[in-house]
Amino acid sequence: MDSALSKAPKNKLNLRDFFEPLRKSLANFGKRFADGSLGTKLSHFIFGAGNFYHKQYIKGAIFLLLQLAILWFMIFCPAVNGTPYGWKALANLSLKNVKEGGEFDPATGHFSAGSDCKLMILFGFVTIAVIIIYFLIWNMNIGSSYKADMDKKIGKKPTTFIEDLRELLDSKFHVLMLTPTCIAAMVFTILPTIFMIALAFTTYNSQDMNDLGTNLFHWNGLQNFSAVFTGEGSLGVEIKNRFLPVLGWTFIWAIFATLTCYFGGIILALLINKKGLKGKKIFRTVFIFTIAVPQFISLLAVRNLLGEYGPFNAMLINAGIIDKAVGFLGLHVGDSENLAKVMVIIVNMWVGVPYTMLMTSGILMNIPTDLYEAARVDGASTLKMFFKITLPYVIFVTTPYLISSFVGNINSFNTIFLLTGGGPTYTGYQAGGTDLLVTWLYKVTIDQGSYNTGAVIGIFTFIITATITLVTYRRSKAYNEEDTFQ
Amino acid sequence: MSLMKKGKKVRSQSRARKVSLGATYILLVVLGIIWLVPLIWIVLSAFRCEYQPDGTFIGRVTSNFFPKAYGLKNFTDLFTATYYGVPKAFPRWMLNTLIIAIIDCIISTFLVLSVAYCMSKLKFKLRKPFMNISMIIGLFPGFMSMIAIYFLLKSIGLTGNPSHPEYSVIGLILAYSAGAGLGFQVAKGFFDVIPNALVESAKLDGCTNFQIFMKIILPLAKPIIIYQALMSFTGPWMDFIFAKVIIGADNAAYWTVSVGLYSLLFGTHPDTNLFTQFAAGCVVVAVPIVTLFMFLQQYYVEGVTAGAVKG
Numbered sequence: 069m070d071s072a073l074s075k076a077p078k079n080k081l082n083l084r085d086f087f088e089p090l091r092k093s094l095a096n097f098g099k100r101f102a103d104g105s106l107g108t109k110l111s112h113f114i115f116g117a118g119n120f121y122h123k124q125y126i127k128g129a130i131f132l133l134l135q136l137a138i139l140w141f142m143i144f145c146p147a148v149n150g151t152p153y154g155w156k157a158l159a160n161l162s163l164k165n166v167k168e169g170g171e172f173d174p175a176t177g178h179f180s181a182g183s184d185c186k187l188m189i190l191f192g193f194v195t196i197a198v199i200i201i202y203f204l205i206w207n208m209n210i211g212s213s214y215k216a217d218m219d220k221k222i223g224k225k226p227t228t229f230i231e232d233l234r235e236l237l238d239s240k241f242h243v244l245m246l247t248p249t250c251i252a253a254m255v256f257t258i259l260p261t262i263f264m265i266a267l268a269f270t271t272y273n274s275q276d277m278n279d280l281g282t283n284l285f286h287w288n289g290l291q292n293f294s295a296v297f298t299g300e301g302s303l304g305v306e307i308k309n310r311f312l313p314v315l316g317w318t319f320i321w322a323i324f325a326t327l328t329c330y331f332g333g334i335i336l337a338l339l340i341n342k343k344g345l346k347g348k349k350i351f352r353t354v355f356i357f358t359i360a361v362p363q364f365i366s367l368l369a370v371r372n373l374l375g376e377y378g379p380f381n382a383m384l385i386n387a388g389i390i391d392k393a394v395g396f397l398g399l400h401v402g403d404s405e406n407l408a409k410v411m412v413i414i415v416n417m418w419v420g421v422p423y424t425m426l427m428t429s430g431i432l433m434n435i436p437t438d439l440y441e442a443a444r445v446d447g448a449s450t451l452k453m454f455f456k457i458t459l460p461y462v463i464f465v466t467t468p469y470l471i472s473s474f475v476g477n478i479n480s481f482n483t484i485f486l487l488t489g490g491g492p493t494y495t496g497y498q499a500g501g502t503d504l505l506v507t508w509l510y511k512v513t514i515d516q517g518s519y520n521t522g523a524v525i526g527i528f529t530f531i532i533t534a535t536i537t538l539v540t541y542r543r544s545k546a547y548n549e550e551d552t553f554q
Numbered sequence: 555m556s557l558m559k560k561g562k563k564v565r566s567q568s569r570a571r572k573v574s575l576g577a578t579y580i581l582l583v584v585l586g587i588i589w590l591v592p593l594i595w596i597v598l599s600a601f602r603c604e605y606q607p608d609g610t611f612i613g614r615v616t617s618n619f620f621p622k623a624y625g626l627k628n629f630t631d632l633f634t635a636t637y638y639g640v641p642k643a644f645p646r647w648m649l650n651t652l653i654i655a656i657i658d659c660i661i662s663t664f665l666v667l668s669v670a671y672c673m674s675k676l677k678f679k680l681r682k683p684f685m686n687i688s689m690i691i692g693l694f695p696g697f698m699s700m701i702a703i704y705f706l707l708k709s710i711g712l713t714g715n716p717s718h719p720e721y722s723v724i725g726l727i728l729a730y731s732a733g734a735g736l737g738f739q740v741a742k743g744f745f746d747v748i749p750n751a752l753v754e755s756a757k758l759d760g761c762t763n764f765q766i767f768m769k770i771i772l773p774l775a776k777p778i779i780i781y782q783a784l785m786s787f788t789g790p791w792m793d794f795i796f797a798k799v800i801i802g803a804d805n806a807a808y809w810t811v812s813v814g815l816y817s818l819l820f821g822t823h824p825d826t827n828l829f830t831q832f833a834a835g836c837v838v839v840a841v842p843i844v845t846l847f848m849f850l851q852q853y854y855v856e857g858v859t860a861g862a863v864k865g
Contacts, residue, residue, distance in 0.1 A: 148709050186705055237764035242676045245668040249735030256732035260702030261694050342578050354586045360847030361593060362792040364812050365836040368819065369592040372615045372829065379595065382617030418589065430859040479695050481795060506695050513701055514799065526698040533693045
């Protein structure tokens, strides 16, 4: 047993955790080549050779087929939509040898297709992933052959294919259970995220594409990031002038949205769970009811209710409080930005408070009653008991939720998009008064086609959320004592 | 302390308690009304059936909270109307969403349970790295990957495919359910509470991990299964931004119901006079979802509480 490793604090998020398995397997390589049988040695070059050597034909055939398939993929470069995979995709990652297309080819009678730079990058990354998978399979195939060697040495028969399959249901059950998620996460989460990060270093936006040709762009290093300070590039002015206001508002929003919903929810839960109150269930049901209604319905309802022609404005006018309709949600140019900001936070309470109420209700009931009894004997007031007992207890238990809800609010797309659409807008800018980084990201990419600027905003958002989460989460009890549940 | 004084104190205390209880009732009723007003208004708007003097129907937002006349016209119009060139679009959107929701529900629940079980009850080398990586991935804004997923699906013909527009439904199901396994935290928190002794003793009896999962964990996990199924089933009815981007703005026949309803008010051909039809659509969507929620309330509450503590 590696003693240095076992001494290291296990429950810290260490880089070592990531690289330790890699280091160990690297150390294994030389050993396996030297100690292994002829089959194991051959396995380093031809997948499955070791399995054939040990008469594990099915397993060997699977490894061999996988190797042939990947080699075919790498050498013959199958193309999708005119963009190749394989080694050509790796070469394409430079985005150098691109053609504009649109020239008439008399041989085929068609116009030639131009290069598609976004597919070039995407397929380049897919190819890199395939290469990584190739080496993982390579490692597995050597390991499988080496294990058969070892079995033979101690007089055991190498496992049959059926036995291997059975292992998948027992000691290797996690492999069976995690493979679908790993593949899905690779294809639909990790690959897209890396792809979008890469776009932040390119000139991919609709404006430059018009200059260069329909689908062509190139790498431009850190220029999109420096645009935050210099204002260069097609959306440079936007990002320079609007970045700090949007960032500041995103923080203010996240802080207020989290705290108002959190404390509002606790107070509501205390009210509903008050001793002697009848009809607890009815009140609870009313609030759960509002959670159950899909958000796009309730938010759009509120948007229209508070709208220019809606009943709320009419009511205020009739009551003589205002004399003409007020744009509460900043839906029109010239509406008050601050009013819109306050309104979103208030409406967000409408959305979020019932949820926290529900969550804290259960926690409140778990507070040991003798704590309150003791406090009452000491003559503590209700208010004092709330601040000295209830609140610390609830906060202690729900810290992880508080963090995740803060991060969730930074990324709270629906509330802003459906309520204000980011408004009030300013002419010449995409980002309006209530736009968060995420809604701005959406506008910049989907409406404006500036994928590079959108990616820059996304990366900044990630840096912020990741810092907050990692710093607080690593210190939290729930994470550090995760193993004790085991 | 004399007995009389004590009696007085108790009485005044109980009076204070009554007052505060009364105040709580009033406060809760007021809050309840505030919380229900927008929903009541949508329902009222759905049944509103007002006409202008010249006989044109008033479908836009009006300043009166209570309609002057009620009727089912919005519903009948909604179910028969052609939107964005698609005849009887609304029933189609409902059906699309139902199909997507059912398939997504099955795949997502399966993925979440299997990952949560591995993370909670199995020991293997890569357990901790897997948990850390999944947490880090969760910190990227979903939109960043959304656009890339669109390109990816498009390159394999699962969206924006002119000869097979229906494939984009498959694309959306993939986009919804593929990442589901990474949201295992709530279910893991639930599995963590199941005593390890139960697993150990089953192992001593010769059960394989597969058998333990099927025969011990799953029967105990009914609340969390229902919670996950409820979450993933209702997801497609509530989300609209993923659906909008993946299915595409010009593919109206395969929209989900939320994209469709949103497009009535804010689409490429927004029509403020369709507000009451929009409201009717909201009622049609919300009634089954809310019923399902209310029916499975207990499981939802359990999941939410578990999620609070485990993060």
